[in-house]
Amino acid sequence: MAELSRRQPIVAVLGHVDHGKTSVLDYIRSLGQNRQASVMAREAGGITQHIGATEVPASLLNELCSPLMGGKEFLSPGLLFIDTPGHHSFSTLRTRGGSLADIAILVIDLMEGCQPQTLESIRILKQAKTPFVVCANKVDRIHGWKCTHGRSAAASMKDQDAQAQGLFEQKFWDLVGQFGEQGFNLDMYNKISDFTQNIALVPCSAKEGEGMQDLLAITIGLAEKFLEEQLSDVVGASEGTVLEMKEERGLGKTLDVILYRGQISKGDEIVIATENGPQITRVRGLFRPRGMAEMRDAGDRWDAIETVDAASGLKLAAPDLDGVLAGTTLRVLSDGENRDDVINAAKEESEISIELDEEGVIIKADTLGGLEALAFELRNLETPVPIRSAGIGPVNKRDLRGAENASDPLHKVILAFSTTVQSETADELSKEDCAVEFIDSDVIYHILERFETWSQERKIQLEEEKREKIVYPGKIKILADHIFR
Numbered sequence: 336m337a338e339l340s341r342r343q344p345i346v347a348v349l350g351h352v353d354h355g356k357t358s359v360l361d362y363i364r365s366l367g368q369n370r371q372a373s374v375m376a377r378e379a380g381g382i383t384q385h386i387g388a389t390e391v392p393a394s395l396l397n398e399l400c401s402p403l404m405g406g407k408e409f410l411s412p413g414l415l416f417i418d419t420p421g422h423h424s425f426s427t428l429r430t431r432g433g434s435l436a437d438i439a440i441l442v443i444d445l446m447e448g449c450q451p452q453t454l455e456s457i458r459i460l461k462q463a464k465t466p467f468v469v470c471a472n473k474v475d476r477i478h479g480w481k482c483t484h485g486r487s488a489a490a491s492m493k494d495q496d497a498q499a500q501g502l503f504e505q506k507f508w509d510l511v512g513q514f515g516e517q518g519f520n521l522d523m524y525n526k527i528s529d530f531t532q533n534i535a536l537v538p539c540s541a542k543e544g545e546g547m548q549d550l551l552a553i554t555i556g557l558a559e560k561f562l563e564e565q566l567s568d569v570v571g572a573s574e575g576t577v578l579e580m581k582e583e584r585g586l587g588k589t590l591d592v593i594l595y596r597g598q599i600s601k602g603d604e605i606v607i608a609t610e611n612g613p614q615i616t617r618v619r620g621l622f623r624p625r626g627m628a629e630m631r632d633a634g635d636r637w638d639a640i641e642t643v644d645a646a647s648g649l650k651l652a653a654p655d656l657d658g659v660l661a662g663t664t665l666r667v668l669s670d671g672e673n674r675d676d677v678i679n680a681a682k683e684e685s686e687i688s689i690e691l692d693e694e695g696v697i698i699k700a701d702t703l704g705g706l707e708a709l710a711f712e713l714r715n716l717e718t719p720v721p722i723r724s725a726g727i728g729p730v731n732k733r734d735l736r737g738a739e740n741a742s743d744p745l746h747k748v749i750l751a752f753s754t755t756v757q758s759e760t761a762d763e764l765s766k767e768d769c770a771v772e773f774i775d776s777d778v779i780y781h782i783l784e785r786f787e788t789w790s791q792e793r794k795i796q797l798e799e800e801k802r803e804k805i806v807y808p809g810k811i812k813i814l815a816d817h818i819f820r
Contacts, residue, residue: 342412393413474491488546594643772789
């Protein structure tokens with residue numbers, strides 16, 4: 336039976352675009368319903384656009400994984416899955432203390448191996464020290480592979496013919512090599528004796544529902560074995576991470592929050608980090624998705640509630656939410672003596688802690704985690720890139736003027752990660768005679784690549800301009816009888 340003194344592990348599902356992240360989550364969501372609850376079928380280009388969370392109760396997990404558990408039951412009350420949007424780096428979900436997720440599932444298309452976003456995810460997991468399991472998805476694409484819905488991966492492996500097994504082995508060893516380059520030992524989940532030294536790989540087909548029980552059993556088993564202290568940390572100051580602010584019909588401005596410690600109640604006083612410093616406000620309403628419904632897809636399926644305990648995905652309505660910084664911490668204020676400490680912590684988060692230089696480029700992102708991740712990557716390039724200004728939110732005129740005034744032509748650039756541009760500023764940036772280069776993408780790796788290409792082209796251009804102005808040395812021949820004076 337689940338103990339109340341521990342919360343459910345928070346699981347992030349991440350990976351490269353189109354490697355099957357959403358299919359994995361769809362399968363998990365469909366466990367509580369008889370139909371496949373496809374978020375993917377309705378999404379632009381089949382790529383996740385919003386952050387969501389799905390709660391899977393322990394009773395369901397125990398039932399699903401019982402063939403693998405040998406009569407044992409999980410101690411946790413369930414699992415809370417966070418769905419990081421396909422293009423966001425996982426850093427969006429970072430908290431000040433490391434990572435919001437206790438454990439992660441890294442989804443890789445077995446046929447394609449590690450792609451740019453996979454490597455970005457691995458780097459961020461390493462940086463945040465978050466344990467993870469590899470879901471080698473799309474085994475059904477191996478020629479001759481036979482899938483059976485609900486079958487475990489180990490049973491499936493034994494049922495394949497020699498050719499299909501050979502093709503799997505080939506793809507498996509390719510992945511082992513790619514992970515080795517990143518400093519990780521990857522091995523099959525059923526061959527590992529020491530999970531502290533090896534990363535578990537589970538062959539799955541989210542589409543066919545094969546190997547998924549192994550993936551869930553390994554994920555919750557690892558969390559319970561190695562993260563007991565973290566999962567028992569349920570007392571103390573109540574805290575959550577702000578995912579985003581949304582205007583909801585009938586509710587006004589609301590915050591989507593993942594509560595990872597303590598509890599929050601209607602009427603509680605809370606402090607949030609905004610661009611203008613800490614903002615104290617009071618919770619006017621709390622809403623939670625019904626049952627197995629998924630947070631960003633719940634529509635009218637919100638239940639109004641009085642109190643929520645961690646870990647949980649919730650929506651919160653309150654006045655004065657303008658300017659809240661996504662990715663920062665929401666804290667519940669108590670009347671105790673640590674009230675000032677809590678407000679000061681929010682104040683520190685409001686002051687973006689990215690080291691700035693006198694001269695450099697301008698960077699923007701939609702969340703604090705995204706901004707920190709972009710700054711981190713720029714600082715760690717072979718030739719580190721100086722940053723003059725860093726901000727959260729849409730690119731505006733102030734950013735444009737700042738970039739125009741850079742004295743080094745190579746710094747007249749705005750790098751934007753996963754954020755928008757105000758319409759007037761967009762018009763100016765699109766003009767042919769605009770002196771500022773604007774580079775934006777939902778993948779940090781692409782921003783760095785495009786910035787590198789632009790820098791090299793700009794250097795060549797500047798060299799050529801310089802050459803045209805140079806007065807070259809010449810020879811003068813003096814002709815006899817042709818000189819007067």
